Structures are given as C-alpha cells and as structure tokens.
Amino acid sequence: xxxxxxxxxxxxxxxxxxxxxxxxxxxxxxxxPVCPTYLRLGDEADSPRGRLHLMRAVVEGRLxxxxxxxxxxxxxxxxxxxxxxxxxSGVEYGRLLEGARQAAASARPPSFLARLLARVMATPALAVxxxxxxxxxxxxxxxxxxxxxxPAEGRWGVxxxxxxxLAATAPPDLSPGETLYGSSRPPSCEGSGTGPGPGEGGIGQxxxxxxxxxxxxxxxxxHVNRATRRVLxxxxxxxxxxPGQGCCGAIHAHMGDLAGARGLxxxxxxxxxxxxxxxxxxTGAGWGAALPQHAHWWDGGGPRGxxxxxxxxxxxxxxxxxxxxxxxxxxxxxxxxxxxxxxxLPLSVTYDAPCHLLHAQGIAWEPLRLLGSIPDLDLVPLxxxxxxxxxxxxxxxxxxxxGRRIGEDKARAVLETGAAVVATGNPGCMMQIGAWLRMxxxxxxxxxxxxxxxxxxxxxxxxxx
Amino acid sequence: MNSAGPxxxxxxxxxxxxxxADLRRAVGPRWVITDPDHLLVYEADAQTGHxxxxxxxVLPASTQEAAAVFGCLHGHGIPxxxxxxxxxxxxxxxxxxxxxxVSTARMNRILELDPDNRRAVVQPGVSxxxxxxxxxxxxxxxxxxxxxxxxCTLGGNVATNAGGPHCLKYGVTGRYVTGLKVVxxxxxxxxxxxxxxxxxxxxxxGLFVGSEGCFGLAAEIEVVLAPTPEGAxxxxxxxxxxxxxGKAVTEILKAGLLPAALEIVDRNTILAVEASAYAxxxxxxxxxxxxxxxxxxxxxxxxxxxxxEERCRAAGAWEVRRARTPEERAALWKGRKKAFGAMGRLxxxxxxxxxxxxxxxxxxVLARIDGIARHHRLRIANVFHAGDGNLHPNxxxxxxxxxxTRRVEEAAREIMELCVxxxxxxxxxxxxxxxxxxxMPLVFSPGELEVLRGVKRVFDPAGLCNPGKVLxxxxxxxxxxxxxxxxxxxxxxxxxxxxxxxxxx
Numbered sequence: 008x009x010x011x012x013x014x015x016x017x018x019x020x021x022x023x024x025x026x027x028x029x030x031x032x033x034x035x036x037x038x039x040p041v042c043p044t045y046l047r048l049g050d051e052a053d054s055p056r057g058r059l060h061l062m063r064a065v066v067e068g069r070l071x072x073x074x075x076x077x078x079x080x081x082x083x084x085x086x087x088x089x090x091x092x093x094x095x096s097g098v099e100y101g102r103l104l105e106g107a108r109q110a111a112a113s114a115r116p117p118s119f120l121a122r123l124l125a126r127v128m129a130t131p132a133l134a135v136x137x138x139x140x141x142x143x144x145x146x147x148x149x150x151x152x153x154x155x156x157x158p159a160e161g162r163w164g165v166x167x168x169x170x171x172x173l174a175a176t177a178p179p180d181l182s183p184g185e186t187l188y189g190s191s192r193p194p195s196c197e198g199s200g201t202g203p204g205p206g207e208g209g210i211g212q213x214x215x216x217x218x219x220x221x222x223x224x225x226x227x228x229x230h231v232n233r234a235t236r237r238v239l240x241x242x243x244x245x246x247x248x249x250p251g252q253g254c255c256g257a258i259h260a261h262m263g264d265l266a267g268a269r270g271l272x273x274x275x276x277x278x279x280x281x282x283x284x285x286x287x288x289x290t291g292a293g294w295g296a297a298l299p300q301h302a303h304w305w306d307g308g309g310p311r312g313x314x315x316x317x318x319x320x321x322x323x324x325x326x327x328x329x330x331x332x333x334x335x336x337x338x339x340x341x342x343x344x345x346x347x348x349x350x351x352l353p354l355s356v357t358y359d360a361p362c363h364l365l366h367a368q369g370i371a372w373e374p375l376r377l378l379g380s381i382p383d384l385d386l387v388p389l390x391x392x393x394x395x396x397x398x399x400x401x402x403x404x405x406x407x408x409x410g411r412r413i414g415e416d417k418a419r420a421v422l423e424t425g426a427a428v429v430a431t432g433n434p435g436c437m438m439q440i441g442a443w444l445r446m447x448x449x450x451x452x453x454x455x456x457x458x459x460x461x462x463x464x465x466x467x468x469x470x471x472x
Numbered sequence: 473m474n475s476a477g478p479x480x481x482x483x484x485x486x487x488x489x490x491x492x493a494d495l496r497r498a499v500g501p502r503w504v505i506t507d508p509d510h511l512l513v514y515e516a517d518a519q520t521g522h523x524x525x526x527x528x529x530v531l532p533a534s535t536q537e538a539a540a541v542f543g544c545l546h547g548h549g550i551p552x553x554x555x556x557x558x559x560x561x562x563x564x565x566x567x568x569x570x571x572x573x574v575s576t577a578r579m580n581r582i583l584e585l586d587p588d589n590r591r592a593v594v595q596p597g598v599s600x601x602x603x604x605x606x607x608x609x610x611x612x613x614x615x616x617x618x619x620x621x622x623x624c625t626l627g628g629n630v631a632t633n634a635g636g637p638h639c640l641k642y643g644v645t646g647r648y649v650t651g652l653k654v655v656x657x658x659x660x661x662x663x664x665x666x667x668x669x670x671x672x673x674x675x676x677x678g679l680f681v682g683s684e685g686c687f688g689l690a691a692e693i694e695v696v697l698a699p700t701p702e703g704a705x706x707x708x709x710x711x712x713x714x715x716x717x718g719k720a721v722t723e724i725l726k727a728g729l730l731p732a733a734l735e736i737v738d739r740n741t742i743l744a745v746e747a748s749a750y751a752x753x754x755x756x757x758x759x760x761x762x763x764x765x766x767x768x769x770x771x772x773x774x775x776x777x778x779x780x781e782e783r784c785r786a787a788g789a790w791e792v793r794r795a796r797t798p799e800e801r802a803a804l805w806k807g808r809k810k811a812f813g814a815m816g817r818l819x820x821x822x823x824x825x826x827x828x829x830x831x832x833x834x835x836x837v838l839a840r841i842d843g844i845a846r847h848h849r850l851r852i853a854n855v856f857h858a859g860d861g862n863l864h865p866n867x868x869x870x871x872x873x874x875x876x877t878r879r880v881e882e883a884a885r886e887i888m889e890l891c892v893x894x895x896x897x898x899x900x901x902x903x904x905x906x907x908x909x910x911x912m913p914l915v916f917s918p919g920e921l922e923v924l925r926g927v928k929r930v931f932d933p934a935g936l937c938n939p940g941k942v943l944x945x946x947x948x949x950x951x952x953x954x955x956x957x958x959x960x961x962x963x964x965x966x967x968x969x970x971x972x973x974x975x976x977x
Binding site: 034060 | 513531597601602814
C-alpha cells in the first residue's frame, strides 16, 4: 500500500490522536439513511460511514491524503452532521471532518471561489463595501427578477443562484392575505393587544446579552439583527454592542483552513471577553455552532498542534472554553426565560431546522416553542425539516450540482406544506431556501423565527406603535 | 496473502477493459466504480472482521440494468456479490476473492403501494422503515422490524429472511414476501410467486427468501402489509440478574400471553446505550432489563399488561415501568434498537453473535455463556429476542490485541457449540454469510450439506452468485460451484461470531 504524502504527516499525527474516536465507528450503517449525499447518489463513499472508512484508511497508512477518492468524497460532504444525531456510538464526525479537510486542503487547495469568498468575509475593508454594493443591487429588484428568468443550466446557473440568494436576503413580506397561501383563520382573531407583558420586573430581568452580528448577516440581513434586538429588549434583556467582532471562521474551518479559523476566533474572543457579558446571543446557527467550537480549534491541534492552550493559542484555549460556554442561540435565550405574548399573526408558517442548530447544537424545540408562542400563527410541519437544505456555508456555490438537487428538493417540500412563510434561523439556509423557492417560481416568504415574533410584537403594539 | 497486515485485504486484479465497457454501457459510466481507493469503502459490511476488495462496484437502477450486469459478468465467468446497505453482520456482502459487488442502493423506489389489497411492490434498495412510513398513511405497516430497520434494505431482509423484535408475534420476512422478480446468475429474469399465485406447485419464493444472494438478486419484491395495531403498551421490567429476567420470559409465555415482543438487554448493554445518543433512561445499576410489548385493541390490553406485570414481579423484578404514549414507547425502543451501534462505546471492535436456543433453556444457557466469558477474560454484552430464544451475545474487544482476538475466536466457537448442544442452531436471523460457514457442520451432516450445494447448483450452475458464502468447502476441496473458498482467502483478520442485530436482524 501507499505511504501518505509528506504534507499529510503532521495531520496524520493529529488523526492518530483522534484515532480512538474513529475507532468508535462500528460500521453499523445507521448514518446512511440520513446523509443527503448518500440518499441522492447511493455510493457508500459519499456516506458518513464511507468517509470515516477513508479517514481511517489514511490513519492506517493505506491511503495517502492526496488520494483522489479521499479528496473527492470528503469534499462532497455538506458537513451537516445529521449523522451525529443518529450515531449510536457517538462518533464526533464534524470534528473528524474538520481535521480530515485540513489534511485534504494541504494536499489540494480548495477552489478559487471558496478561497476568495473566505478571504473577503474575513477582511472587513473588503466585505463592508461589497455587501453595501450588494444591498444597493438588491434594492433595484434586478436580482429577484433575474433569479426567476436566467437559464438554470450551464455557466449562468451559479450566477442565477447567487442572485437568488441575494434577493432572498430582502426583508420578508409578512402581510397576511397578500401571500399566495393565506391562513384559513379569520382575521377576527386578531388584536389581542399587548397581552400580559413582561411586567416591569421583566422576563430577562435586565440580563446583558451581546449579539453576534455575523458578517453576511450584518451586511445583508441587518433587519434580522434589528428584530432580534427589539425582541430581546421587549423581553427585558439589555442588549450590548460589542465593537471589534468579525467573521466567525466557520467557513474557513469547513475548508480545512484551521489556522485561518483560529486567527478569526482570536479576534472575536478578544472582543467579547472584554465586554463582560452574561450571554452571547447568536442569530445564525452556523456561527452559533462555530463559536463553541473555538475551544477545540485550539486544543484540537492542527499543524502547530497547540494542545492545552499552548502552541498557537497562548492560553486562548481556556478563554475560548469559557467563552464557548456562554454562547446561546437567540431562540434558546428566549425559550429559557419564557416569552412575552405578542399580537395576532394569522400566517401559516413552516419551520426548517438549520443543521448546525439541530445536529451540531442539539437545539430542536426552542425555535418551535418560539413560533408556537405567536398568537394565531399556524405552524405546519415540514417533512424532512431535519435534512440539510444544501446551503452549507459556501457549498451551494462551490458544489452547484449537488447543492441544486438538495435545494430543489427542499423548495418542493416547503411548497407542498402550503405554508406562506418558511422560517429558519441561519443566514445560509435563508439564502439557499429563498433562492430555490424563487427559482421554482414560488411565492413563499423566508424569515428568521425572530422576525415573526418581532412582527407579532409590532402588531400587538408592544413597541408602542 | 496479506502483506499489509490483518486490516488490509490484498488488491484483486482489475477487470478486463472489455468487461468494464460492457458494464458502463449497462448502467452508465458514473455507476461503475473501479478506483482502488474508492473500492476500499466496500471492503466490509457491518461485521468488519471479514474483508475483501471487489474488482469493481456497479450500481444498477432497474431490473433490466441489473440483468444486463449479471449477464455480462456471467459471460466472463466473474463472480457477483449483491449488496444492500451493508448493514449485514455475517460478511454476506463482502467480496471474498475479487468479483463485482452489485449494490442495490439506487434501486430504491416503491413501485406499487396498494392499500386496498394490503400489498406493495418495492425495489430491493428501499429501506425497511421507508416502506412502513409510506404505508402508515393508510393505517398499514410492514411487520418485520430488524433493529437496523432505518438503514437496512428490504433486499437484504429477503436475503437473510430477517426477523426483528416483533417477529415473536408477527413472524419473519418469509411470511410477508409473496412474490419476487429475480435476476439469476446468467442474467435471466424470473418471476416467482406473485399476487394470486401463492398456491402454485413449488414454493420458489420460500426457497429464495433467506438464500443470502447465493441464488441471484431479488430485483422486485412483492410483500403483504398488515394493519397497524390500534393500541400498544410497552413494559420495562428491571431485574438484578439475567437469569431472573429469563425466568420472567418463561412465566409470561407459560401464562398463555402473546406479547408482540419480549426483549432482554443486560447490564453491559444498558451501560453502552445509556451513554449514547439513544439513552432511554434504563437504570445503570440494573442487572438486566426486560422489554415486554403488547399490541391490539386498547380495550383488551389492560388485562394482559397487568398479568405480565405480575409475572415479572413474581420472577424478581424490582421495578416495572409502563410506556403508553408513542413518544415514551419510541424512547424505550430506541434504547433497545440502537444497542448494537452503541457497543462502539465499550471497545473498538465487536463480534455480534446470533444463535437460537429452546426458550426453556434460556436461563441455563445465559449462565454458561457468562462462564465462557469469564474463562476467556472477555466482556460480553447480551441483547436478545428472549421470546423466541434468539440470543445475541456481543463480545467487545480490540482487534489490535492479538491475544484477545484469539480468545474471542475461541469463545465464539464455544458459544456456538453450546447453543447447538442444547438443541438450538447457529443463526437466528443474521444469516450464515462468511461468519457462520465453519459452524455449518455443527448442524448439517455432510450428506445434508451436499443436498444444499445441489440446490444452489440448480439456480447457479456456474457458482458465480456470492460464491464462498453460506456453504463450507466440501471435504474433497474440489472447489466446485457454490463451495467455499479456502479459508486463507478471507481477507484480513478471520473473526468468528455472527452479526448482531444491526444487520438484517
């Protein structure tokens, strides 16, 4: 058999450290039926068990990290981690994948597009004006129009998808009656007024929450961040601004650039650590999952193998751990304390679970509870809500074929529910689902769950309007 | 022949280009896999002790494509190994000496669902759970429920005549398969049985079910569905010892009760499951837990449940819990059904045994298995279908420890011999595959084995369908059709012990 290529040597040491985890896989195959790529291809190399087998082959010295099969099948993984939710042996697939991707990346760099986007997102001087320009473009209505008109095939496919994603970030139209599938509930249910408020002693009792703004979200989905702030304040939280925060590094880690991810994580740690907050609130599942992982980006090692906060970390490992413990998804923050009741919002809404909320963080019920608290909102179950939408960070753009197959399936499932709005709590998912709904000519709005709560509060007069 | 050590089977020679060209024409180039690195993921099923690399993997999407693939390979004298989701626990889907693995993963459509006649026709790659989920809309379900049901395929269920916890009351796969369209070794497509033809002269369907891919590929499967019971109640009884749990099983059945399922898990299993994502709330200090499920009309359940509770307490249960809501029942069952996978938490390797013994001998056999484990200084976790005497003693170990591995092999054989000696047999539901081949002479005489070889020759005269599986090599070692390959050909560490429930059980 082959000896691993030289570049893989340091990674191999790291994988050997993780070998016990790999060996937890007993090959039972329970992960196959939840893997989006296996379901669509039927090739076991594109299943979690197959990918783990390839990783193990590298650790055992039977494959080199430059093996085309190792590269290709790890690359096609969405990183949705649905397999972790069903693994009886508790294999930490997501972590193993990050390590394996790092090795794969050192043998063959990720695509130019992926590297470019990651670089732009990590550089505010580039990202801020670019996202500003994107907002202007979005305001012209052209992206929405072109996403529905451009040809689906060939070179234009990715352009169309990009424009669809941009259009999907526009604030949703939540006016009942104007959407294609209005609720069957009579409007007379409306007007429950302010309802029992948090009182002045408040549900959140003045706890300080620092919002993580996110890079794409801050640039394109600022309305989600603003809605989150209003909703938290209405529930008695004190929302603090944390200057100096930036990209969470999730995209870099996905690509196998752990060094880059660590650099970005350090910046965030320093920004948030100084703020003395009680909780870090995330409105995006992607970074909600990434921020707690900051800790193992240090002790997980990598090229410089900084175990125990040494190496590249310099004590940052421990700080990262403390920080990680305080990060919550916004739905968790609100579900923990209970919610103030808003006004009537007679819309039929379905919910799609972001993978990094459901599978990576195990947050299943909180967003549903949040939506369920809205008077007159009709919550329709979405079959396959626990399956990835194909957005997966940059995946939809870097893997247009598979991203499209998964995205179209998701859009179809949403349409079949007959809901007027699909709610999901992650910018990548909002953009992917929104894009494919547009490209299938559907008139279904995409909203963050907090935006629906915000709208209910607005109608209930909670904001004093 | 294993220069790279026990983990690495040697690479078989590539297929001739003309064969590859034919295969690509049959299924499309995307679905013929030949890259050796890629083939690695197909080297084992869920029983990783048996390994072997195929020369290629082919993924047909239809009966016609599968027939073309079989025909092409037959023409060139190349062995063919059918494979479902690779959840089998007997090495049945492993390429022993090269050959081509034909995966049914893309043959995954439900072709017909006919609720009025309570029947369905499926392709073999449809998973067991998916059929039940599709039938649920009509108040129907597919009763055989192997513990791997979310992943395992109906084609694999047919191959192993799979059972499951509820087969105590409802019976195994063979009872539900009424017709098959099969692809024979030479690519011929044959219709066996089928709606309205159940009474035909020879029961070819019955013969084909459980043939472990040695007769051909079940390319279309017609099954009957059953109405979903209106009510169900599940009990969890906790005992200090395995023996008292075994006694409760005997008492419940003696009382004339017919539970839908009677399952026991022992303390080692409870520890593994409770540490997993499927923690079901079994107390970790219990010596054994017995799961008893009754189903039927809600009005009739209460009396049976109360009786079973009494019998459990009389046998020594110190706590009996009831799960009534679907959520409570699902949680309780998850703890049982995911037990095999959760074993990965105890040790890196696992031998999942599968044997049956007469129900009345359960307590005695369990005690003797415990003795075997002690003697060989091994950890055994027991999970089993107590109601029908189907044992799954799982031996956890680390294959990197050569001495431990040897002790596992010895213990596994002793357990098999014990089960046969008390009047049982070497497999309850996982099949023979590679795993149990060497134990076949424990239950069949040389003459009987010769008859079995003869039956195989009828379907597969050239001996190209899943060769080396099920039937041990004949004494003369002629290597004729359907006979096993020499033992050293089994790539990698030769390990005994059958598959567990993950497979088609």
